[in-house]
Amino acid sequence: MKQIPVIQVGIQFKETIEFTLFGDFKDKLGVKLSGRYSATIFGKGFLLLKHEEGEEIILKSGLLFEPQSEDAYFTLHAVTIGINFHWERDEDQSFKGGLKLLLENDKITAINVLPVEDYLMSVISSEMSATSSLELLKAHAVISRSWLLAQIEKNHSLQSNTDAYKSVFETDDEFIKWYDREDHLNFDVCADDHCQRYQGITRATTEEVENAVRATWGEVLMSGEAICDARFSKCCGGMVEKFENVWEPVNHPYLQAFADNDVDPEGFNLDLKTEANAEKWMLGMPDAFCNTTDKEVLSQVLNDYDQETNDFYRWEVRYRQSEVSELVKKRTGIDFGTIQEMIPVERGDSGRLIKLKIVGDKKTLTIGKELEIRKALSESHLYSSAFIIEKEDVDGQLIFVLKGAGWGHGVGLCQIGAAVMGAKGYDYNAILMHYFRGAELKKKY
Template sequence: VPPGGELTPAAGARVHDVIAGRGFHWQRRIDVTLAGVVELRPGRRGVVLVNELPLEDYLAGVITAEMSGSCPAALLEAQCVVARAWLLALTEPKHTDEPFDRCNDDCCQRYQGTDDLSPTALAAARRTRGVLLLTPSGGVLDANYAKSCGGISETPVAVWGLEKPGVSPIVDAPPDASERRFFPVTEANLDEYLDGDWVRTTRCYCSPNVVPVDAIGRYLGRVDTTDDYFRWTKTYSRTELEALLRTKLGDPDELVELRDLRVRARGVSGRAYVVEAEWRDGHGRSVVRRIESEYRIRQVLHPRFLYSSAFAVRPERDADGRLTRVTLRGAGWGHGVGLCQIGALGMALCGHEYETICRHYYPKATLSRAY
């Protein structure tokens, strides 16, 4: 597609073996078709492929990589507004030593070219052209988003240690929903939040009651795996978890026997941002290692990457009190800040328009058409 040409599905140059989901549980290689200008440029670690194209064409590629082009129009419109705001807010300097503005992956936001474009997605990009989310002071909102909040979204402070004007946590359910009793999630209500009887009938927008698990595959991005992300379970034997900690923490000879794994600090959605691992070392001493930040916790406690850090630690012990197994029972997929993509899908399936979806996830922000 030459500059100024009309964007169409599968138009452009074909590129093979592009890594998608770098470092995450869904990492794979895919082929993509790139519209606009495609160039090879010298980068920090070698030659990089750079795709230069108009902002609105780029956004059409983002919304059909983050989610499917088969999604309802309202979801694609909301995703387009949010992706545009995040990009233009320019509050997260990334890749400053590389010859491009943003990467094609979840480090920034997914962009996988034109292969997955649909008429609905192209219309969504056109309808929301120039629409931005603004902070209370009038700046462009740093509109983060994640795949599934699990029922309650998170604060930027709990995830990144900083405030983001206009971004605040919400309960991902209708205003009159009883789920609000869990806000904030604490150690006292965590088990009920994860597994109470309410989960079977909840009206949370990201729950399988609103977006059924057997239907979600048609709405996710092509590199996403189809799982129940509203509630999930990951179980390790003690030896499996010990091996994982040795690999991820870089102390292979220090950890002899794991004694405990515990959460020391959580955000309002239950997402842990401080976890402690306690073990016996080769000298019989007790060692306590802190794992800090939502991202690092997810990186350490999974061979690839844990769905989220909103989990309860459920240890099992033998008759002597020695740890034998650890189960992580969790909620959601991703950091949980801002728009919940599966929740926004649920709202769209319930008939809500994109403006309502944006105001639900960013209640302190305003919508404005800049161009």
Template sequence: MALKRNHIVFLPFVLLLFFACARRQTAVAPPSPVDDGPVVEESCVAEPVPDQTAADADASDVGEELIEAVDEALIEEVTDEEADEGTDEEIQVVEPKKIEPREAFVEPTLKIQILKEADSILVTSESEMYLNFDSKTMKVEPGRRIRFRLRSARVGVQMYPVGVATFRGSEYEKALQFAEKWKSDGYTVRLIKAGGPFVHADGSVMDTTVYWVALGSFKKKADAEAFRDKMNRWGHSAWIIDESVLNPKGNIEILDGTDTVYSYADSHVALTADQPIEVHNVPFGDGFWVSGNCENRRYISPLEIFIDKHGKLSAINLVTLEEYVKGVVPVEIRLNAPDEALKVQAIAARTEALAKLGIKHVFDPFDFCASQHCQEFGGLARRTVRTDAAVDATRGLVLMREGRLIDAVYSANCGGHTEHNENVWSSRPAASLRGVSELFSNPESFDSPLKDSQLASWLKCTPRAYCADPRAGSSKNFRWHVSFTAKQMNAAVNKYYKVGTVKDIKVLKRGVSGRALRVRIVGSRDIAVIYKELEIRRVLGKLKSTMFVLEIKKDSAGNPVRFNFLGGGWGHGVGMCQAGAEGMALQGFQHDAILKHYFTGAEIVKLY
């Protein structure tokens, strides 16, 4: 994008106008949220982007100046263009990734980000490797180590619109009307189109298209977070969308095992080999609780190395859907889980991938990451004859309800009762994601949210539940206890909310399973109200789940000295309980019965 002289001349005036509009927006009450039934919706929270100073420092670490500093005027020009879109007569529809309809459904090829934000990437293969870059092809002998090192880079430019509603593809007119209401109140608004249609072999159309109503386009993520929180206080289930508006740029060094430079590549290298390609020091377990672990992992060819939006190196593995599922199952569930539980995991993973294709990472050059943000993917790591057999036995099988793919989410242990999806994420109620009981007997769901005293009684006992079976994975997390000193809790909370000394913590609202949905923290300097499952867990010291009761021990002066949590389960608790699936399989249930237990009204359909 060229920066013209007149842009610079009028830039101060445009910025004043932009911020004046932004101030006007904060004073206008939003339209009321709509509820038009279940929908599959994006629930991911976008990753933070380093500021320019940090990016410059990272580039200097590899001994090179940035190729091109990101010009603040250029960033502001992009910002102004985004702001101007709110003045157009028609609502703009943005479609970052377009999925073309197929004449008949075939197994798709996926792009999986297996490594991110690296300064260098080391690879080997037992066969010859071919590196393709800048219209060149380089042949690498078997066993030779090749390192890709960041020589110089310019970070991409990110903007942060805030989503406030999701509509199905068939609800375009409703989405447009809803967006027009926001526009009439002075907000900058766009529709972001994600997902797409698939044509089944019998001619029926399976459409995962959604429209997000997105407000604003914030340059700083902190500003987007503040706006999102305001929308949530006004009754909306808002979330942040990470939008790339200017691609990164840079140069990659290609070195041998002795760090001798072979060649240079501009931003992208493709790797192919007849045998698997081993990538060294791949982080894994990059989730809420476990991080910092690395191991060498092998992947089926091909791979791609590129400069990502953070101005760092990333690696992508291109795999078919079935190969992807084979790489997911053994790292998402125990290797020695019963065969029927492995089949359950395979069908859920396949369904989740297809339901989120073109929706997750919608502004990124890949379909899914390899962490818990999407689904854990280990390539060839940990794959066994049994896990591969479970995937082969369920080839092409997915879960559908009323002609649509369901959102087949899962967590490690639900604690005895799963939760409604809308209580955990920014999504409308999904009929297939209703909270269900895990008990052997009297399995009826709770009719209303439990009171604290009732939940305490529930958590102090160990009822006969499928996910409490000691033979099942993660059963040890069925019940848990954790205690924090006042100093520890103050540090945990003030990392995210500067409330001062924590005086009180109270659950304001609970879900059908007893999980905390809204928590108020009273401090010596401020009061914070925390919404949504993951944020509550993070702020309160990385709890295993929000199914908890809290006892606060105080000294004689009434000051808290210890915070004692009694809880149940591990993870968000929506959809399939992995420990429960194992427990049901151990009780003799088949994979179809297990899946129908967790996903209300779902049917298993063979796509190919």
């Protein structure tokens, strides 16, 4: 049997990092560590201060400390989770596997090195409730494994490609940017929502999660000879989006647009690139797997901090003209002056805005893609870029009203839709084939 891949996960990025090693850890040079330490930058490496004895150790950047017993683990203190989201906070997190400290961008990066299947146990428990239905957990195990291994392949490709990976296109009239994998060149994936939410052994796994990982051990989605770049988001809003409308202009045949249902909802024209059709869609409540208020189903997908978010299938945000002008200036670093108009320029297949023209009395600029738009119009991230813009006059004051659909980029598996499918009796293969059409399920190891 093929060996299980070992991966590197970037956990923490700070000028000073505190961690506790429970049990003995040792690097390849024979340096042994145990106990609580503070790490600060020292030249091209680190100065470790051991809390109990005050002992100081100077280390090179990039050394890997591996546990010397099965029950050894380490805790990173004050790890920031939910970066730039409305529920951002710091918490202590514990991890199995090895700890690597790396100096990059004048900060210390703490990296967890561990086998893929151990990583998956945590990701599934971190991304959704560990008490989700077995079929949903199995489906998520397959897509998380597929996405991760596809990212590692992509990372190797980026490093060997002589052409620089470009994710920003800027002219006098447009600023188009997407956020994906190009900024993680020293490890495989990060631990936050930018990649997949990973919290080590902090969020206790369950027998159900372990069963789901073991039942799908080594299984991935394949498209021909390539592992599928299997994406997922919280709620597609009733229509799944194409990959290239969110990230680089590459068409993946298994990441296409379709209604999140067995049949197309009645009463809607599904050409949501057209403004009139998108408007009717956003203002309506089309039947979809993810159109649910069932708290039992939602609790399978939404952990406690996610349940601080309500009304994500259809939502509304209101901004005073002065408020949105200041917000956009703060979030983009561009002074548009007083914003007069926000005009949809281009929509994706799900109605998500790819390009939005912002018209101010000082500057006019078209921005995109979807995450850049979401960042500009919220203190954290707007739920999605699938929204229409209405204007109201309230006591002589101009109000911009954003009426939107869904939570996240909408590409690939819709977690809430998949939870509903699991509750309706669909098995994990049927769930996967609904969201990744044309893909095949294969065992890699």
